[in-house]
Amino acid sequence: MLIKSYLHLKLLTWLWLLTIIGIPLQSTAFPTINSPLGDTLLMAADSLAVGDTVSPDTMNVTAPKSNAERTVLDGLVERHARDSIVQDIANRKAYLYGEAVVTYGNIKLEAAYIEVDFSNNTVFAKGREDSSGQVVGVPVFTESGTAFKAQTMTYDFTTRKGMIKDVTTEDAEGYLYGEKVKKLEDNTVNMLHGRYTTCNNEGHPHFSFRFKKSKVIPDDKIVTGPAYMEIEGIPTPLAIPYGFFPNKSGQTSGIVIPTYGESPNRGFFFENGGYYWAINDYMDFEVLGDIYSRGSWAIKPRFRYKKRYKYSGSIDLGYAQNIVGYKGEPGYSKSTDFRIKWIHRQDPKARPHSTFTSNVNIISGNYAKYNVTDLNTYLSNEFQSSVAYQTGWAGKYFLTLNGSMRQNTKTHEVNISLPKLTFNVNQFYPLKRQGGKKRFYEDLSISYAMTAENSISTLDSLLFAPGTIEKYMQNGAIHRMPISLPVKVMKYFNLSTSFNLTDRMYSQSIRQHWSDDTVFTETDTIIGQVVTDTVQGFRNAFDFSLNSTLTTMVYGMINIKKGPLRAVRHVFTPSVGFTYTPDFGAANFGYYGTYINGEGNEIKYSQFSGMGFSGLGTPPGQKSGRINLTFNNTLEIKVRSRKDTVTGMKKIKLLENLTFSGNYDLAKDSLKMSYLTINGRTTLWKNLSIQYASLWDPYVLDSAGRQTNKYEWTVNRRLIRHDNTRWNLSLNYRFSDKDIKKKEVPKNATENELNEIRNNQEEFVDWDIPWSLSFRYSFAYTNSDDYINFEKITENKIVQTLGLSGELNLTPKWKFTFRTGWDFTNNALSYTSVNIYRDLHCWEMRFSWIPIGPRQSWNFSINVKASILQDLKLNRKKDFRDI
Secondary structure, three states, rough: HHHHHHHHHHHHHHHHHHHOOOOOOOOOOEOOOOOOOOOEEEOOOOOEEEOOOOOOOOOOOOOOOHHHOEOOOOOOOOEEEOOOOEOOOOEEEEEEEEEEEEEOEEEEEEEEEEEEEOOOOOOEEEEEEOOOOOOEEEOEEEOOOEEEOEEEEEEEEEOEEEEEEEEEEEOOOOOEEEEEEEEEOOEEEEEEEEEEEEOOOOOOOOOOEEEEEEEOOOHHHHHHOOOOEEEOOOOEEEEOOOEEEEOOOOOOOOEEEOOEEEOOOEEEEEEEEEEEEOOOOOOEEEEEEEEEEOOOOOEEEEEEEEEOOOEEEEEEEEEEEEEEEEOOOOOOOEEEEEEEEEEEEOOOOOOOOEEEEEEEEOHHHHHHOOOOOHHHHHHHHHEEEEEEEEEEEEOOOEEEEEEEEEEEEOOOOEEEEEEEEEEEEEOOOHHHHHHOOOOOOHHEEEEEEEEEEEEEEEEOOOOOOOOOOHOOOOOEEEEEEEEEEEEEEEHHHHHHHHEEEEEEEEEEEEEEEEEEEEEEOOOOOOEEEEEEEEEEEEEEEEEEEEEEEEOOOOEEEEEEEOOEEEEEEEEEEEEEEEEEOOOOOOOOOOEEEEEEEEOOOEEEEEEEOOOOOOOOOOOOOOOOOEEEEEEEEEEEEEEEEOOOOOEEEEEEEEEEEEEEEEEEEEOOOOOOOOEEEEEEEEEOOOOEEEEEEEEEEEEEOOOOOOOOEEHHHHHHOOOOOOEEEEEEEEEEEEEEEHHHHHHOOOOOOOOHHHHHHHHHHHHHOOOOOOOOEEEEEEEEEEEEEEEEEEEEEEEEEEEEEEEEEEOOOOOEEEEEEEEEEEEEEOOEOOOEEEEEEEEOOOEEEEEEEEOOOOEEEEEEEEOOOOOOHHHOEEEEEOOHHHO
């Protein structure tokens, strides 16, 4: 206690003397630190007062000058140390040992040893050797987010300049190393004998660009003199007269370096070269181009936009002239091709009651062949586009306005729907009362749906030809209003009755008559034919139907006390219904017409056949009064399960559905009974799906295979006759190391990263899955019976597809993936690809090979991972377009 009191008294005396000689103290605190004596030494919190002065523009520690020559700091210098702080009052210096930190404004210096000179406001920092001889606690200097790491460092707080030796600093995705560095007051850096790399292997990068002098402008660029590349410390002949490395954070505008090569079919080329423009934080624009020595070229602009919590999207355009081969030689072709792709997504939070979405993908066949490298696009024949706006009111009324297009690049068929308007009113109960005892009629419900559409179906080459739209455009509207009333009957039965109103609107109709004129064609002579005339003008067709269905559910249960099987449950759902539709083909409705053909028979036709969009249809042309019968079955069992710790049981569905259905039409004069339809579905082991469907005919066929009004029971003593059967079996199974290790893959990817991975799955490597194997198999069997001259002819057809894909991490750095399948029709392998990936730390290597098929090719590349040096790569390939 006596020693501690003496030390406190001595320290107070020092502070009093400092005040007497004119060195003011501010914001002084007294932390405790360990003294060499093992006791506690009370020392100032080391705040350099505003009154301290330095000599301007000097980097060297000099003797203190007069007060008139000193420069006053505009803030406090705070310093701390873990081990000790030693004050040299005579020389106005402080020495900080062990995890020392000096802070002045936005400047922070950390090191194992720091020396502060108050006479000229400079600091000197260095690391120290530990017991193993390793240097630890090397200085780290940080100013406004820019950090430097060095062996030794001297810094002047007044001039904001510093001299650093053996420095390491990170700029954007790169790292700078320099033997001697001078930091200037504007935060720029002059460097002598340095190197630049994107490898984070500190001290020994796998590659770098060596240079003698350079200048670093933070958040802008790095400029060097002559530089050469070294790999693993070995110089290479790859040199540049000067270096320019952008080090801006975020988006940066600039030139996109093209790839080059030679195509046997199209000559020498530059591909995907152009310019990238970072417009602002919400949008960017890129235009790329291809050019070939034999005349082919392409231009591909792309515009992207995104506003957080509002919307995002992109517009990709492409226009190309593709010339393959030499003119006049076999295989020569020349085509002008294009692509229009627009994707727009609206954030659900932006406008909860309305959304606008777009997914437009219009492409010409040769563009997909020669100008697109995306696998899914290349393998697709059909492309669909849609633009839709949806809105709603009060949770009851919903409006959708959209346009869509379906394109087949193989058949060149185009189906366009523009615009299509749908309006729906949710089910409501007009007779429901507020309070009181509920009456059965209060469940009466009404809903409404309207669809109006313009559509056209033609070939892509005729789409913009004169007269195509006037000739092929179809339009119309349909209104539906179902009115239904469910009623509970005798507690166990449900009776549902509905009255369905339908109103169809057409802008044109047809008239047909028989012509006895002879028509000569290139291959045949036609004597007499049906002539169809199109009549323009609005027509309205109204129809209705009545439907009533009675249904119930019957449960059967068998409980078993012993053994693994504990219960069997069967659910039987029978339903009987009646549907009535008047004869809207009668002359008084005016929806149907008749004509007499060449054989003298009267033929009835709908005046709206083929009119309007697909789905508009026509009013039914004959009276119908059908009695409908349906029997639905499900079968499941309950077995013991060790995994279920609550009940110890597990349910397994043996039959998800087995349905028998048919009807009897009272309004027909013959053939009143329909086909008997049987449908079944089940899933085995969660991965094997089985579906079954068959038709059974109750009537006897004549010699031409047509139904007669005689039952099979009457003639052949059997209730029904087999007509056709279809079996579908599909197996999808994925087996991986997770099925064995049961480990959980961390889900730490951002939304933007997930979208990028989904759009470019082949470009990303998932190291979280050491191996996996996916197996896909589908089997379809169709059996149909025809009768010609009373002779049974059975036709069997089998369609199979097989797909196999997998991936394997041979080592933590090697990954192997493959995809293949079997074409059972041609008895050959389907699309097959093999990919090998090697992680080279700061580099990466890829090899992809498609050995067979129209996309036969190989590609080998080695490149730097960092995007800032994305053009530092080596590519060798043989493109499928060259074959």
